[in-house]
Amino acid sequence: MKSLLKYIKEYKKESILAPLFKMLEASFELMVPLVMASIIDRGIANHDTAQIIRMGLVLVLLAAVGLISAVTAQYFSARAAVGFATKLRTALFAHIQSLSYTELDTIGTSTLITRMTSDVNQLQNGVNLTLRLLLRSPFIVFGAMIMAFTVDVKAALIFVVAIPLLSIVVFGIMIASIPLYKKVQTALDKILGRTRENLAGARVIRAFCNEESETADFEEENELLLDTQVFVGKISAAMNPVTYIIINIALVVLLWTGAVRVDNGIITQGAVVALVNYMSQILVELVKMANLIIQLTKALASAKRVESIFAITSSMKSGTLDNHDIDVMKEGEENAAIIFDHVCLTYSGGGDESLTDIDFAVNKGETVGIIGGTGSGKTSVVNLIPRFYDATKGRVIVDGFNVKDYEISALRAKIGIVPQKAVLFKGTIRENLLWGNENASDEDIENALRISQAKEFVDTKEGRLDFMTAQGGKNLSGGQKQRLTIARAIVRHPQILILDDSASALDFATDAKLRAAIKGMGNDMTVIIVSQRAASIQYADKIVVMDDGAVAGIGTHEELLADNQIYQEIYYSQFPDKKAKTAN
Helix, strand or coil, X not given: CHHHHHHHHHHHHHHHHHHHHHHHHHHHHHHHHHHHHHHHHHHHCCCCHHXXXXXXXXXXXXXXXXXXXXXXXXXXXXXXXXXXXXXXXXHHHHHHHHCCHHHHHHHCHXXXXXXXXXXXXXXXXXXXXXXXXXXXXXXXXXXXHHHHHHXXXXXXXXXXXXXXXXXXXXXXHHHHHHHHHHHHHHHHXXXXXXXXXXXXXXXXXXXXXXXXHHHHHHHHHHHHHHHHHHHHHHHHHCHHHHHHHHHHHHHHHHHHHXXXXXXXXXXXXXXXXXXXXXXXXXXXXXXXXXXXXXHHHHHHHHHHHHHHHHCCCCCCCCCCECXXXXXXXXXXXXXXXXXXXXXXXXXXXXXXXXXXEEEEEEECCCEEEEEECCCCCHHHHHHCXXXXXXXXXXXXXXXXXXXXXECHHHHHHCEEEECCCCCCCCEEHHHHHCCCCCCCCHHHHHHHHHHCCCHHHHCCCCCHHHCEECHHHCCCCHHHHHHHHHHHHHCCCCCEEEEECCCCCCCHHHHHHHHHHHHCCCCCCEEEEECCCHHHHCCCCEEEEEECCEEEEEECHHHHHHHCHHHHHHHHHHCHHHHHHHHC
């Protein structure tokens, strides 16, 4: 929790004023029983109406000042808590963005979402209640005990016994419930993960008629969360009745003792009422304290979970090379845009190597196709170029420099990548394309739309570039989303364009137009096309055939078709008529 307190530093004033105003309210509250004692002993006992009115006005004044103090304290505590949560959430989001794919894969999306939402909200509530009650409740408890001693020492000894007993109950339940709240949050992670999977894959689940199976699995995990919450809830719920039992026993003893001492003329009736009021105040504050302890327990459990994310550092360290350094002495071939130098890759927790001894070069201005079966490592290869993952062996060289020597932002500024899954964000088409280049002009955008073959459908949309896309591009077809993501990469004016199976939803004619338009851009941009369709890469300058994480062949379409068995199998499976002609 200590490491998270730095996010409240900007709210020092609010963090000080909130408990101060609460203490001021508590001070006025502690005076109320004495005023009541005065009304009973002097006003009612002596039939002094003026005294009753005067003390009544004092009570109204104390209530008014207490209310103002409470509202002011609430304002400052809410301001501090919300500000703290805002800064913490911002810092957490920025930290998550700094993590590499390796860490993100290990942690899991559902866990990160829970940390950003539920856990931060728990911390916000914890800070709010802490500023309001952490000092106020103990102040009233011990203040009431001290005030009781000023009324009658012997009767006040009951407070000395009751308060430690209550403290043992409160803190004992807190210690027992802290680890259980951690389990609740962990179970919530699982529920969130299951929910996210089901919502994202709703169409697949329905297509395979697996609704009942998924519902049963969800109910099982939901029951686990319910059982855990009910169990810890029972422990926490025991706090109120146990504290009430102790307080009520103390009240009975207090009334009995007070009655005896009043009968003996040692104390007045007003003094007994004051003592009972102080005991009631202690009861109310200890109930508040109990609820505060429960909330703090949740907040502390959430704090440790948030801290665990901050404790994870990216395994990918940024280099120092920026784009102004590219004219210095280079490694490798002068004409090579990308060199894979005996590269191997093992994913975290993956066991065996996913890529083994990848060794080839891509020259500037070349169009290179990468083809292979599912799971052959095509995407893994191109993910090494922008450093989404780091090679575990060997080197990946871009423009003569090891990618690990680049500043990550400088390296990725050179590259336009279109991932396998077309992802668009809620906003206009223009806003989505400006992700590629925030300084792009409308002319740049129109040119990118033309090259990506997206212009034909954008022209039909109401508002064209101002057409609003839904979250994830749900109001567009698969092919339309792919073409817009390609346009987003092109508007970046990249030196290296990577199309990772990004035309799979396009028909052959549109795919051919897209490739022709990219080739006709007339610059020295290096293009890497990853595809399972031979038609998409057969006209590339060079084709790399992948098989089981290794390079199974490199050459042109004609060369590979002549002597590479894997390429032959892929090509002829897609063009069986060509195989028949060859056989004849």
